[in-house]
Amino acid sequence: MNHLVAAAKQVSEVLLSLDVRFAFIGGLAVLVHGEVRATRDVDLSVSVRNENLPDLCLTLLKTFASRVDNPLAFAEQNRVLLLSTLEGVGIDIALTLFDFEEAFIQRAKNVDVGGFGTLPVITAEDLICMKVFAGRDIDFSDVRGIIVRQGKGLDWERLDQFLPELLSLKDDLSGLRKFSEIREQLGF
Numbered sequence: 429m430n431h432l433v434a435a436a437k438q439v440s441e442v443l444l445s446l447d448v449r450f451a452f453i454g455g456l457a458v459l460v461h462g463e464v465r466a467t468r469d470v471d472l473s474v475s476v477r478n479e480n481l482p483d484l485c486l487t488l489l490k491t492f493a494s495r496v497d498n499p500l501a502f503a504e505q506n507r508v509l510l511l512s513t514l515e516g517v518g519i520d521i522a523l524t525l526f527d528f529e530e531a532f533i534q535r536a537k538n539v540d541v542g543g544f545g546t547l548p549v550i551t552a553e554d555l556i557c558m559k560v561f562a563g564r565d566i567d568f569s570d571v572r573g574i575i576v577r578q579g580k581g582l583d584w585e586r587l588d589q590f591l592p593e594l595l596s597l598k599d600d601l602s603g604l605r606k607f608s609e610i611r612e613q614l615g616f
Contacts, residue, residue: 432456435517436470437544442491448484449475451536451548453522453558460539461552463573469518473550475533476523484523485509492519528594532558552578553586557594560603572610579616 436456443450455467476484485500492511495518496502503509509521524530532554538546550558552574559567559574575582595601 431515431517432467432470433541433544433547435513435515435519436472436541436547438513439470439472439488439492439511439519439521440547442488443474446484446487449533451533451550453532453550453555454520456547457549457555458570458573460549461555461574462570462577465570465573469520471520471522473522473524473529473533475530481523488521526597528557528590552581553583553590556582556587556607557591560591560607561594561598563600563603563606568606568610571607572614575610575614575616579614582616584616 432455436452440450450472452470452472454469454471455465456470458465459467474484481504482500485503488509488511489499492513495510495512499509499511503523507523507525509523511519511521513519522529524533532550533548535554536548536550539549541547556571556574559571591604591607592601595603
């Protein structure tokens with residue numbers, strides 16, 4: 429776990445030096461808001477305009493290795509930069525495309541990660557939204573863990589309002605049904 433936090437802190441320092449807004453998502457955010465589970469990489473979302481994307485990628489590639497051939501073309505096409513530390517820890521950087529991603533970063537809170545200082549992590553509600561949108565089995569397992577841990581502290585009104593709107597972007601509301609089932613099973 430310390431190697432993941434160290435990798436997160438390393439990428440955080442580079443992004444802070446560039447004055448780029450970002451927040452951690454994925455496994456590290458699940459550890460903050462949900463139940464402990466194994467994670468092998470560091471996931472974060474970075475606010476970047478299209479015209480700044482090449483410079484951002486090239487700067488990050490000075491510190492981290494690419495996990496794909498032609499990382500700039502891959503990042504431009506897929507809106508993700510796949511990197512790794514010298515120690516082999518994967519770093520998946522989602523490059524914002526939608527307003528809701530920017531809002532997730534804006535609402536992120538700095539969270540103490542022990543001897544490593546603080547890292548910006550998206551809110552529990554925004555993490556639930558991302559997980560329901562992704563829709564994999566592991567994502568719904570994470571959603572369950574977040575609800576178990578955060579329960580009454582969650583902004584249920586915001587989730588009820590935003591999730592249908594978010595899922596309509598991909599014309600698939602099946603995630604909303606799964607989310608509602610988990611919520612009902614847990615009594616929320």
